[in-house]
Amino acid sequence: MKHTVVVVDDHNLLSQAIGNLVEGFDDFTLLYTCKNGEELLTKFKNPKNIPQIVLMDVNMPILNGIETTEIIKEKFPDVKVLALSIEEEESTILKMLRVGARGYLMKDVKQSELNKALIEVKENGYYHTNTVAKLLINSLSEKENKKLELKERELEFIKYACSEMTYKEIADKMCLSPRTIEGYRDTLFEKLNLRNRTGLVIYAIKNKIFVP
Amino acid sequence: MKHTVVVVDDHNLLSQAIGNLVEGFDDFTLLYTCKNGEELLTKFKNPKNIPQIVLMDVNMPILNGIETTEIIKEKFPDVKVLALSIEEEESTILKMLRVGARGYLMKDVKQSELNKALIEVKENGYYHTNTVAKLLINSLSEKENKKLELKERELEFIKYACSEMTYKEIADKMCLSPRTIEGYRDTLFEKLNLRNRTGLVIYAIKNKIFVP
DNA sequence: ACTTAAAAAGGTTTTTTAACCCATTTTTGG
DNA sequence: CCAAAAATGGGTTAAAAAACCTTTTTAAGT
Numbered sequence: 264m265k266h267t268v269v270v271v272d273d274h275n276l277l278s279q280a281i282g283n284l285v286e287g288f289d290d291f292t293l294l295y296t297c298k299n300g301e302e303l304l305t306k307f308k309n310p311k312n313i314p315q316i317v318l319m320d321v322n323m324p325i326l327n328g329i330e331t332t333e334i335i336k337e338k339f340p341d342v343k344v345l346a347l348s349i350e351e352e353e354s355t356i357l358k359m360l361r362v363g364a365r366g367y368l369m370k371d372v373k374q375s376e377l378n379k380a381l382i383e384v385k386e387n388g389y390y391h392t393n394t395v396a397k398l399l400i401n402s403l404s405e406k407e408n409k410k411l412e413l414k415e416r417e418l419e420f421i422k423y424a425c426s427e428m429t430y431k432e433i434a435d436k437m438c439l440s441p442r443t444i445e446g447y448r449d450t451l452f453e454k455l456n457l458r459n460r461t462g463l464v465i466y467a468i469k470n471k472i473f474v475p
Numbered sequence: 476m477k478h479t480v481v482v483v484d485d486h487n488l489l490s491q492a493i494g495n496l497v498e499g500f501d502d503f504t505l506l507y508t509c510k511n512g513e514e515l516l517t518k519f520k521n522p523k524n525i526p527q528i529v530l531m532d533v534n535m536p537i538l539n540g541i542e543t544t545e546i547i548k549e550k551f552p553d554v555k556v557l558a559l560s561i562e563e564e565e566s567t568i569l570k571m572l573r574v575g576a577r578g579y580l581m582k583d584v585k586q587s588e589l590n591k592a593l594i595e596v597k598e599n600g601y602y603h604t605n606t607v608a609k610l611l612i613n614s615l616s617e618k619e620n621k622k623l624e625l626k627e628r629e630l631e632f633i634k635y636a637c638s639e640m641t642y643k644e645i646a647d648k649m650c651l652s653p654r655t656i657e658g659y660r661d662t663l664f665e666k667l668n669l670r671n672r673t674g675l676v677i678y679a680i681k682n683k684i685f686v687p
Numbered sequence: 688a689c690t691t692a693a694a695a696a697g698g699t700t701t702t703t704t705a706a707c708c709c710a711t712t713t714t715t716g717g
Numbered sequence: 718c719c720a721a722a723a724a725t726g727g728g729t730t731a732a733a734a735a736a737c738c739t740t741t742t743t744a745a746g747t
Contacts, residue, residue: 275586372487430703443724460704465687660735661735664736670735
């Protein structure tokens, strides 16, 4: 009996193409494709549409891969989610694995490896490339956790700092005293080891706190 | 007689998948796929490997889509290049068209539209979506050209400005007086309508002068 | 060799940033 | 309810950034 697979990706071409590949594999068959998490969950209302494996993109509009996987993990724990994305950001990969993805493939993966990954997931429940395995080990040490230590208000400030506003203007915008804002700045420089606002902007962009 | 197509894309999965799609179209057949411009040009040394249409990704390592298309335009003018990319940056699209691409498809295009585009390119020599057509019209007015007016030295400065260096340090690095650097800054603020260095950094990143 | 435009550099002043240390208020957990 | 922690805000000083206007040097063309 072939295992059923669903592809979720907002790039039409890619999802159809991957679907075709899956159809070509001996042990798998494509049920359908869809554009985002919302569409997928709607499909799931009919039990006939629930596959054994979901090939999930991470960056999607409306309901992204991480959120969707989280929901699937909770409501349909038997469905195995395999992430498939161009996104190589460490923290993204970790988030995806944390919410229950059984593996993470980069989109530059070879056809044969996709097949192998599907077989592994089917038989052992998971599949991890070397790259991802290394990441997992690194994540055991804190490192990246620093970013999570940033307070809500600090994050808000950082976003404003990625603009042409002076600190005084930012203070107005956030309804705080300029001193408080300067305090945020000082502690952020300290925490993140930065010398000036430019460094903060670059940090924010690298860590997707602010998207230009 | 079917038209021959080659797919150039560094994402293995995608190139193979698109290749499969092309094989599925009535009027087209896939010759081969490759990972970047260099590989393609090596292939071209054997005339048997020269296709009628190249489906070209823009962002590739080693030799990117723009450079590759430029070379093809010069050395193999009969080969029609159709760009196929996730890159939605205006200036990138324009660059690609400027060097001779016959059309520009986003990767979220539908299978049927890819087929339509290939047929159009085969029969009329070009294919442009509405989005791209609008872009072309806008590009007639200068706008984006401002970026091209930036001098070499200014661009170099901008890159350094996207760091934690002070202007003094940048001056050292560029072997210029701090005053000159401040001059660059002042004229850039004027030209680009910016208020401070943060604005310059954001501008640089938005316009891919600096990639974080 | 002379003219001219652009690039590089200088002077000065004001504003903004940054560094450091400390006080008050608010929240939170025991 | 109280202590501790976190958030907010203040003072001061030095450094850096920004604004504006001018001069010297260099490069380019004729």
